[in-house]
Amino acid sequence: MSADADAILEAKGISLFPDILVNAGGVMVSHFEWVQNRSGLYWQLAQVEKELLERITAEAETIWQLADKYDVSFRTSAYIHALSRLGEALNDRGTRDYYNS
Secondary structure (H helix, E strand, O other), rough: OOOOHHHHHHHHHOOOOOOOHHHHHHHHHHHHHHHHHOOOOOHHHHHHHHHHHHHHHHHHHHHHHHHHHHHOOOOHHHHHHHHHHHHHHHHHOOOHHHHHH
């Protein structure tokens, strides 16, 4: 969706969860498959659905809370959340190796 469409929907009081969150389910399930393949443990469909529901619900709640906290759209709050997680990962792993070449 374009920024123009975002503005039109916002003016009409319509809120939508952004595609970055809505499409995350497929990426999460792919990750579950990777984890299962690496560990040699295979989940039943009910377990995959349970794990997905827990994670996608937690992420949606976080995005909702950030949108409320900063008074921004869900799309902007999803970017805030994503960039925060990226920053945390860089802080945890450090960046020294990336910049010493």
